[in-house]
Amino acid sequence: xxxxxxxxxxxxxxxxxxxxxxxxxxxxxxxxxxxxxxxxxxxxxxxxxxxxxxxxxxxxxxxxxxxxxxxxxxxxxxxxxxxxxxxxxxxxxxxxxxxxxxxxxxxxxxxxxxxxxxxxxxxxxxxxxxxxxxxxxxxxxxxxxxxxxxxxxxxxxxxxxxxxxxxxxxxxxxxxxxxxxxxxxxxxxxxxxxxxxxxxxxxxxxxxxxxxxxxxxxxxxxxxxxxxxxxxxxxx
Numbered sequence: 001x002x003x004x005x006x007x008x009x010x011x012x013x014x015x016x017x018x019x020x021x022x023x024x025x026x027x028x029x030x031x032x033x034x035x036x037x038x039x040x041x042x043x044x045x046x047x048x049x050x051x052x053x054x055x056x057x058x059x060x061x062x063x064x065x066x067x068x069x070x071x072x073x074x075x076x077x078x079x080x081x082x083x084x085x086x087x088x089x090x091x092x093x094x095x096x097x098x099x100x101x102x103x104x105x106x107x108x109x110x111x112x113x114x115x116x117x118x119x120x121x122x123x124x125x126x127x128x129x130x131x132x133x134x135x136x137x138x139x140x141x142x143x144x145x146x147x148x149x150x151x152x153x154x155x156x157x158x159x160x161x162x163x164x165x166x167x168x169x170x171x172x173x174x175x176x177x178x179x180x181x182x183x184x185x186x187x188x189x190x191x192x193x194x195x196x197x198x199x200x201x202x203x204x205x206x207x208x209x210x211x212x213x214x215x216x217x218x219x220x221x222x223x224x225x226x227x228x229x230x231x232x233x234x235x236x
Contacts (some may be wrong), residue, residue, distance in 0.1 A: 011052035060157035120162035
């Protein structure tokens with residue numbers, strides 16, 4: 001799935017540039033983009049190339065096409081889900097073009113999620129505990145690799161929500177979104193799943209007891225274990 005910058009298509013490069021402009025605020029959420037003809041002239045490419053770039057962003061729910069007198073290409077509206085989607089897609093495109101590496105992203109997850117786990121231990125409610133417990137893949141032996149990774153992602157997101165900090169929730173949603181795109185191809189052998197699940201129960205127990213240090217140590221151990229399982233390439 002990863003594509004080097006040398007083979008990244010022109011339309012993909014344009015899609016990255018447009019998305020970068022959105023994220024930097026040069027193009028506002030909800031704003032109408034210039035016409036395809038204008039963009040083609042600006043980038044010095046054909047209209048079909050521009051259209052392919054716009055369709056790529058439409059497929060990521062970053063842009064939407066409207067018909068009629070007000071028709072054209074618009075940036076999707078501003079809401080937490082769409083912001084996370086924008087940023088997650090941006091990260092994916094940057095990874096595809098080799099501008100950031102899996103190691104870069106893993107370092108961010110390690111910095112954010114370890115401390116977030118400690119904060120969740122302090123702030124968690126009974127409802128948070130129920131949600132975290134429900135996300136543990138107890139039936140891991142009967143899950144496909146895809147299902148197992150999906151359940152692990154859900155676990156991380158529930159912990160983020162237990163911090164009751166919307167910015168942490170947003171960041172974890174973004175980083176795990178990239179994990180969804182890449183780590184789903186990583187095999188999850190049963191022996192490794194046993195080890196990972198042991199980590200998850202240790203994390204839950206620490207959060208339940210509101211033991212900040214234990215929660216942070218357990219999360220750090222879990223992320224390191226997942227990193228090793230994915231061969232230091234995927235985003236677990």
